[in-house]
């Protein structure tokens with residue numbers, strides 16, 4: 446394809462196009478949980494990224510009006526729960542303003558009292574280290590203080606082009622040396 450042909454396929458930089466193009470990036474699905482018993486909140490998030498091994502840092506992006514932000518600030522941390530394929534209903538339940546109630550979902554508490562979804566594939570419990578401006582979102586950086594992968598043999602839940610999906614076959618190629 447010539448450079449001219451490929452440039453004719455570019456889209457205007459506006460929110461709908463950005464959302465549509467970014468939807469081509471397949472991700473896992475997490476639910477971020479936070480708060481003490483009686484004041485717990487959760488939201489479905491796919492902007493999770495691991496950042497550093499030493500020190501152990503991760504981040505996710507949260508829209509500015511999220512009800513989670515003050516609860517994370519007050520409790521000083523959050524838990525990243527990686528969802529299993531069987532947890533699709535939970536992913537949608539925590540994806541709206543009128544979201545499900547953490548107390549009604551199977552969970553236990555981290556050493557710091559934060560909710561961990563008991564049926565998640567794996568979890569990272571984090572201390573909030575820093576918040577950075579990210580336009581209409583805030584980038585929250587956390588230091589991992591507790592972690593586990595109790596259901597690691599289950600398949601993960603995948604989000605791609607606006608739909609929840611499951612993994613198909615593993616590719617057989619070995620990583621390049």
Ligand SMILES: Cc1cc2nc3c(=O)[nH]c(=O)nc-3n(C[C@H](O)[C@H](O)[C@H](O)COP(=O)(O)O)c2cc1C
Pocket residue numbers: 474487488489490491492493505506507508510511512513536537539540541542544604
């Ligand atoms: C698959 C998926 C991924 C999402 N990822 C994010 C995200 O990374 N950051 C975010 O702020 N909201 C994300 N959302 C939307 C939040 O789940 C939703 O705004 C939130 O639960 C609503 O409550 P809140 O507005 O009080 O935060 C995502 C929703 C879905 C379905």
